[in-house]
Amino acid sequence: MSSPQHPFAQSPYQVRFEWGTDGLARLAPADIVVVVDVLRFSSSVIQAVERGETVVMDAASRAVSINGVAVAEAASGLVLMGGLRNAAAVAGAVLAEQERRGERTSVAVVAAGELTSRERGARLRFAVEDLFGAGAIIAALADRGIDHSSPEAAAAAEAFRPLRGAMRHLLTASGSGRELADRVDEVHAAAAVDASSVVPVLRGGAFEAFAAGTP
Structure with missing residues (x-):
């Protein structure tokens, strides 16, 4: 794990942004880690919890997303699952936790990205849907006054803001969306902002x- 003084730790900033488990390790430890894996781990977990279910991180979860589970398992502190579908709600939960703590609360938003294959040693691939999901959360945090963001986090937010209304098209047309062409309803659900x-x-x-006020 990076020391807080490491140039890539983003430690001077309250809101930080990185990619994958390696990126999480580069960041300074944060009070809250938000895992973003829009297609499909974040969205499937969000929808399951909407139905009142509890989602265990087991073999079934890994079958949906090896990398998303890996980031969640590597994270410490309060670990939340976020995406386009619940960006504003995640920002509200972060604000509630900061109010509960009574002090400035640091947030690491970590995009899971996609693996080039499921083999060991596979490389992480940039996934535009995770950039948008992370950016939506960071933008929502800024809208609530939690806006001391690293340049990396600020760039993700500004990638999302002007394209907010085009998420359904962009996710469907993306590489990940085309890979899931037989699951287009899931892609559309994942793209439904807030x-x-x-x-x-x-x-x-x-x-x-998440229940506000619960440590």
């Missing part, structure tokens, strides 16, 4: 609904 008020939080190896 359709959900649910924020999954990782507790005891499973995601459940």
Whole structure:
């Protein structure tokens, strides 16, 4: 893990942004880590928790997303699951946690990205849907006054803002979306900005609904 003084740790900033488990390790430790894996881990977990389910990080979860699970398992502190579908809700949960703590609370938004293959040693591929998902959350945080963002985080937010209204088209047309052409309904659900008020939080190896005021 990076020391807080490392140039890539983004430690001077309250809101930080990186990619994958290596990126998470580069960041200074944060009070809250938001895992973003829009297609399909974040969105499937969000929708399951909407239905009142608890999602255990097990073999079934890894079958959906090896990299998303890996980021969640490597994270410490309060671990939330976010995406386009619940960006505003995640920002609200972060603000509620900061108010509960009574002090400035640091946030690491980590995009999972996509693996080039499922083989060991596979490289992480840039995934535009995760950039947009992270940017939506960072923009929503800024709208609530949590706006001391690193340049990396600010760039992600500004990638999302002007394209907010085109998410459905952009996700469907992206490489990841085309790969999931037989699951287009899932892609459309993942692209629905702020359709959900649910924020999954990782507790005891499973995601459940975040409740404000609960440590």
